[in-house]
Amino acid sequence: MMFLEKGDLHFVLDVLAGLGKLYVPAESNGITRFVPYGGEKTQVWLQTNTAISPKEILFPATETLYRYETGRGKETVKPVADHHAPLILFGIRSCDLQAITCLDDVFLDGEFVDELYRERRETATIIALSCAKAGPHCFCQSMGLDPLAHRQSDLQMYDYDQYYGLEANSDRGRLLLETLEKHDLLSVSGRENPVPALEFALEVETEGITEKLTGMFEHPLWEEVASKCLNCGICTYLCPACHCFDISEKLDNAHCGSKIRCWDSCMFSGYTRMAGGHNPRPGKRERVRERFMHKLCYFPQRYGKYLCTGCGRCLAKCPVGLEITKIMELVKEVENDA
Amino acid sequence: MMKQLIAQMQEIARELLETGIVQTVIGWEKGSRWYLSPPVFVRKPEDAGRLWYDQFAVPNLSGYLLDYRNKNEKVAVFVKGCDSRSVVRLIQDNQVRKENIVAIGVPCAGMRDQSAVNDEKEPHELPLLSKCLQCRYPNPVYADRTVGEAVVDKSLNVPDDLDAGTGLMGGDLTGDGSYVSSGIVERLEGLSSDDRYDFWQKAFSKCLRCYACRNVCPACSCRECIMDSEHSLWVGKGSSPTENMFNALIRAYHVAGRCTTCGECERVCPVGIPLMALNQFLGQEVNKLLEAYDAGIDETLKPPLEMYGWPDFDGLFRCAKGVRA
Amino acid sequence: MPEVAAFSGQRLAGVDDVRRINPLVPVQAQITRAITETHDTKTLYVVGLDGKVPFSLNPGQVAMLSLLGVGEGMFSGVDAGDHLEFSIKKVGALTGALHEVEPGQIVGLRGPYGNGFPLEFCRGKNLLFVAGGIGLAPLRSLVRFCIKHRSDFGGIHLVYGARTPGDLAFKGEIAGEWVAVEDFAISLTVDQGDRDWQHHVGFVPNLLRELKPAPDNTVCLVCGPPAMIKNSIVVLEELGFAAEEVLTTLEMRMKCGIGQCGRCNIGSCYVCLDGPVFRLADLKRYSSEY
Numbered sequence: 001m002m003f004l005e006k007g008d009l010h011f012v013l014d015v016l017a018g019l020g021k022l023y024v025p026a027e028s029n030g031i032t033r034f035v036p037y038g039g040e041k042t043q044v045w046l047q048t049n050t051a052i053s054p055k056e057i058l059f060p061a062t063e064t065l066y067r068y069e070t071g072r073g074k075e076t077v078k079p080v081a082d083h084h085a086p087l088i089l090f091g092i093r094s095c096d097l098q099a100i101t102c103l104d105d106v107f108l109d110g111e112f113v114d115e116l117y118r119e120r121r122e123t124a125t126i127i128a129l130s131c132a133k134a135g136p137h138c139f140c141q142s143m144g145l146d147p148l149a150h151r152q153s154d155l156q157m158y159d160y161d162q163y164y165g166l167e168a169n170s171d172r173g174r175l176l177l178e179t180l181e182k183h184d185l186l187s188v189s190g191r192e193n194p195v196p197a198l199e200f201a202l203e204v205e206t207e208g209i210t211e212k213l214t215g216m217f218e219h220p221l222w223e224e225v226a227s228k229c230l231n232c233g234i235c236t237y238l239c240p241a242c243h244c245f246d247i248s249e250k251l252d253n254a255h256c257g258s259k260i261r262c263w264d265s266c267m268f269s270g271y272t273r274m275a276g277g278h279n280p281r282p283g284k285r286e287r288v289r290e291r292f293m294h295k296l297c298y299f300p301q302r303y304g305k306y307l308c309t310g311c312g313r314c315l316a317k318c319p320v321g322l323e324i325t326k327i328m329e330l331v332k333e334v335e336n337d338a
Numbered sequence: 339m340m341k342q343l344i345a346q347m348q349e350i351a352r353e354l355l356e357t358g359i360v361q362t363v364i365g366w367e368k369g370s371r372w373y374l375s376p377p378v379f380v381r382k383p384e385d386a387g388r389l390w391y392d393q394f395a396v397p398n399l400s401g402y403l404l405d406y407r408n409k410n411e412k413v414a415v416f417v418k419g420c421d422s423r424s425v426v427r428l429i430q431d432n433q434v435r436k437e438n439i440v441a442i443g444v445p446c447a448g449m450r451d452q453s454a455v456n457d458e459k460e461p462h463e464l465p466l467l468s469k470c471l472q473c474r475y476p477n478p479v480y481a482d483r484t485v486g487e488a489v490v491d492k493s494l495n496v497p498d499d500l501d502a503g504t505g506l507m508g509g510d511l512t513g514d515g516s517y518v519s520s521g522i523v524e525r526l527e528g529l530s531s532d533d534r535y536d537f538w539q540k541a542f543s544k545c546l547r548c549y550a551c552r553n554v555c556p557a558c559s560c561r562e563c564i565m566d567s568e569h570s571l572w573v574g575k576g577s578s579p580t581e582n583m584f585n586a587l588i589r590a591y592h593v594a595g596r597c598t599t600c601g602e603c604e605r606v607c608p609v610g611i612p613l614m615a616l617n618q619f620l621g622q623e624v625n626k627l628l629e630a631y632d633a634g635i636d637e638t639l640k641p642p643l644e645m646y647g648w649p650d651f652d653g654l655f656r657c658a659k660g661v662r663a
Numbered sequence: 664m665p666e667v668a669a670f671s672g673q674r675l676a677g678v679d680d681v682r683r684i685n686p687l688v689p690v691q692a693q694i695t696r697a698i699t700e701t702h703d704t705k706t707l708y709v710v711g712l713d714g715k716v717p718f719s720l721n722p723g724q725v726a727m728l729s730l731l732g733v734g735e736g737m738f739s740g741v742d743a744g745d746h747l748e749f750s751i752k753k754v755g756a757l758t759g760a761l762h763e764v765e766p767g768q769i770v771g772l773r774g775p776y777g778n779g780f781p782l783e784f785c786r787g788k789n790l791l792f793v794a795g796g797i798g799l800a801p802l803r804s805l806v807r808f809c810i811k812h813r814s815d816f817g818g819i820h821l822v823y824g825a826r827t828p829g830d831l832a833f834k835g836e837i838a839g840e841w842v843a844v845e846d847f848a849i850s851l852t853v854d855q856g857d858r859d860w861q862h863h864v865g866f867v868p869n870l871l872r873e874l875k876p877a878p879d880n881t882v883c884l885v886c887g888p889p890a891m892i893k894n895s896i897v898v899l900e901e902l903g904f905a906a907e908e909v910l911t912t913l914e915m916r917m918k919c920g921i922g923q924c925g926r927c928n929i930g931s932c933y934v935c936l937d938g939p940v941f942r943l944a945d946l947k948r949y950s951s952e953y
C-alpha cells in the first residue's frame with residue numbers, strides 16, 4: 001500500500017486533471033455532486049457522499065442520440081460523434097461504484113451494447129474512496145457492500161486520519177500509482193491504520209427478500225404503502241442505479257432536430273401509457289410496486305444483484321418518508337398468502 | 339399536552355372509521371428519524387393509534403384529496419391552519435366535493451425547520467420555519483371538526499404591507515444562487531434584471547425535472563399536466579436550463595392567485611430551488627394589480643384572476659388591442 | 664452484408680449494422696406500398712434503400728419504425744421475402760403520421776427485436792389462433808408461415824373478431840387465400856353486425872365457448888386487446904387448454920427495444936427482448952401488468 005498525505009491532495013488532483021477529464025465530488029451551485037475539476041476554485045467535498053450521484057457522468061440526465069434533417073426530399077441521420085477524453089472519477093464511494101456495476105449489466109453486458117455509455121465507461125478510471133463514517137441514511141452494509149472498499153475500482157483510497165492509503169486493483173490503477181510516484185506525491189512510510197467497522201444507524205435484513213417478493217405481486221401491502229407516494233421522480237433521479245430512460249424528439253425547426261435520451265421514472269404516469277391510452281400501471285399502487293420489485297426482485301432475478309446499493313439518497317430526500325428500508329422490513333413481516 | 343391532543347386525534351379517527359363515516363383518515367405518523375412526521379393513511383379503526391402530531395408535522399396533507407376526486411369515497415384529513423386554506427382552494431376549484439371530506443382542524447404553534455438539523459440522532463432545538471414566523475392563520479379557516487384548542491376562524495388577515503416577504507425557510511441569498519431567505523423577493527427585486535435572470539438560470543440549471551413541486555402542490559390540479567403531454571411542443575422532457583425554467587414559470591403563473599403559500603413545493607425540492615420566491619412574487623403582483631387577496635380563506639371569494647371587473651387593472655387587455663387606457 | 668457508410672445518412676439496413684453502431688440509431692428504409700386494410704388500419708411495405716428486405720423477421724418478431732421529427736414505435740412485422748410488412752392501426756400521433764406516408768417516403772427502421780413464436784414447439788401440432796381487431800397482425804406472420812410450410816402443422820383454426828364488420832382487417836387475404844388452404848377453419852365474429860353480416864355476433868370469448876375447440880395436441884395463440892386476451896384465457900382454461908399450450912404476444916409501451924429503457928417489463932422479463940411472445944404459464948402471476 002502507498003500513502004498520500006491529505007494535505008497533498010490538491011497536488012494529486014492537479015496531476016490527475018492532466019491525465020484526462022477529472023470529476024471530483026464538490027459543492028457547486030448549492031448542492032453536492034461530481035463536477036469537472038477546475039483547480040482551486042472547485043470546492044472539493046469529501047465529508048459525506050454527494051447529494052446527486054455520479055451516475056450522471058456516465059449516463060447523463062439528457063443527451064443527444066443523433067441529429068437529423070428531414071423534408072425537401074432528403075433524410076439524413078447523424079449519430080453524435082462523441083469522442084471523449086478519458087474520464088477519471090475521483091472519490092466514488094462503494095455504494096455508487098456498485099451502482100455503476102448495475103449500469104454495466106444493463107448497458108454493456110447484454111445482447112445489445114449502449115454505445116454512448118460504453119464510450120464513457122471504457123475510458124473511465126475509477127478512484128474509490130472509503131467512507132469514514134456511515135451517514136444517517138446509509139445502509140450499504142445491509143445490501144452486502146463494504147463501505148471501506150470496492151474491488152471493482154481501479155484505485156482504492158482508504159481514509160486514515162492524516163493519510164490516504166492507496167491500493168491499485170487494476171492495471172489502470174497501477175499506472176496511476178506509478179504516475180503519482182513519479183511526481184513524488186506518494187510514500188511507503190504511512191501507517192495502515194486499522195479502521196474500526198463503521199457503525200450503521202440503519203440496518204435491514206435482506207435475506208430471502210427476492211424469493212419472498214416473487215410471490216407478492218398481488219399483495220395488499222402495495223396499496224398500503226403506495227397511498228402516500230407523490231409519484232414524483234426524486235427517488236429514481238437521485239438513485240445511483242436507476243437507469244430507465246425515455247427517447248424523445250427535440251425539434252429545432254420543421255426540418256431538423258435531434259433525438260434525445262433523458263432519464264425517465266417508473267413513478268410517472270406517462271412511463272407505461274400506450275398510444276391508445278391503455279396504461280398497465282395506471283396508479284400509485286402499480287408504480288410503487290414496480291419500483292421496489294425492480295430493485296429487490298426483478299433485477300436480482302435477471303442480473304444476480306440488487307438494484308439498491310444502500311446509498312440512502314431516496315431516504316434522505318423522499319418528501320413523504322416512503323423508505324425502501326421500511327418496505328424491506330414490511331415485506332419480511334407480512335404473511336405471504338399469494 | 340401534545341399527548342392529549344394526539345389521543346384526541348386518534349379518538350376522532352377511530353370514531354370516523356368505526357361509524358363508517360369515512361373510509362380513510364389521512365394524518366401524520368411518527369417518522370423514522372426524530373425530526374420527521376410523514377403522512378399516514380389509516381383505514382382501520384385499530385390502526386388509529388399510528389396517528390401522531392408534533393412540531394414536525396410539516397407536510398400539507400390536503401393535496402392527497404386530489405387522489406379521491408374520482409372516487410366515491412369519503413375521506414378525513416387533518417389540517418393545520420395553513421393547510422386548511424388548500425382545502426378551501428380545492429373546494430373552490432371543484433376538485434373535491436365538500437360532502438366527501440371531513441377536515442379536522444389541529445392547533446399549530448408553528449412547525450420547525452428540518453433543514454437546520456445538525457444531529458441526526460439526538461433531538462435538539464430547531465428554529466421555526468420562517469413561513470411560521472409570519473403565520474397569519476394559526477387557526478383553520480375551514481374545518482368540519484377540530485381538536486385541542488383549535489377553532490375555525492374565517493376572518494381575513496391580508497397584511498397591510500403587501501410587500502412583506504414570507505420566505506419558507508431561513509437562510510441566506512448567496513452569490514452562486516444556492517440559497518434563499520425570507521425577504522428574498524425584495525432582495526431579488528433589488529437586483530438588475532440581468533442579475534435576476536442569472537440568479538434564476540443558475541437555480542433552474544440544477545432542476546432535475548422530478549416534478550415533486552408539482553405533485554405535492556394542492557393548487558396543481560390539472561388532470562393532465564402540459565408537462566406530461568407526450569406530443570407537446572411547448573416543452574421537451576429533457577433537462578436543460580431554459581426548459582427547466584419554462585416548466586417552473588408555467589407552474590408559477592398557473593398557481594398565481596391560487597397559491598396558498600403552504601411552501602410544500604420548496605420543502606420537497608431535492609436540489610433546493612427557492613420556488614416560493616416565485617410564487618410569492620406573483621402573488622404580490624396579483625395583489626398589487628388587482629386586489630388584496632389571500633387565496634383559500636373564504637370559499638365565496640373568487641380568486642382575482644378568475645373574474646374580471648371594471649375596476650381591474652386592464653393594461654394588458656388594452657395594450658393587446660392597441661387601445662390606450 | 665452491404666457496405667456501410669457510417670454516419671453519412673446513406674447507411675443501408677443490416678442486422679449487424681444495427682448492432683455494431685449505436686443500436687438506438689435507426690437505419691433508413693423506404694415505403695413501397697401502403698394498403699388500406701380498414702378505416703383505421705394500413706399495411707406498409709418497407710424495403711431497404713437498396714430495394715431489398717432490410718433484415719429478416721421471424722414470425723412474431725417486431726421492429727421499431729420511426730418518422731424523423733415525429734416519433735418511433737414498435738410494430739409487429741411480416742417478412743414477405745422481398746419486403747417487410749407492418750400493419751398499423753391509427754391510435755396516436757406517430758401512427759397517425761404513418762398513415763399519411765406515401766410510397767417512396769423514407770422511414771427509420773431498427774430491429775429485428777424479440778423472440779418470435781416458438782416454431783419448433785408448434786411444429787406437428789394443431790394451431791388455434793384467437794385474435795381480436797388489430798391483434799391479428801402479429802398472428803398473421805405465423806399464419807402465413809404455416810401456410811407456406813403447411814405439412815409441418817396440423818389443423819388450423821382461426822377465431823377472429825372485431826367491433827364491426829368494417830373493423831375486420833386482412834379481409835381480402837382471409838377470404839381469398841386463407842379459406843382456400845387445406846384444413847384451415849375460419850370463424851368470424853363482430854361485436855355489432857350490419858345488414859350484410861352473416862357470421863357470428865358477439866365477443867370472441869363467447870364464440871370460443873360456443874365453438875369448443877379441442878385442446879388435444881393443440882397450441883393456442885391469442886392476441887388482441889387486453890380484455891379480450893384475459894377473457895379468452897378464462898374460456899380456454901374451461902376448455903381444458905394447459906397454460907403451457909397457450910401463447911400470447913404482448914404489446915407494451917417501448918422506447919429502446921433492447922431491454923434497457925425499463926418500461927416494458929413483465930416481472931423480470933422485457934417484452935421487447937424476452938417477448939413479445941409469452942406462454943400464458945409465464946404471465947399468470949402478472950396478469951395485471953399488460
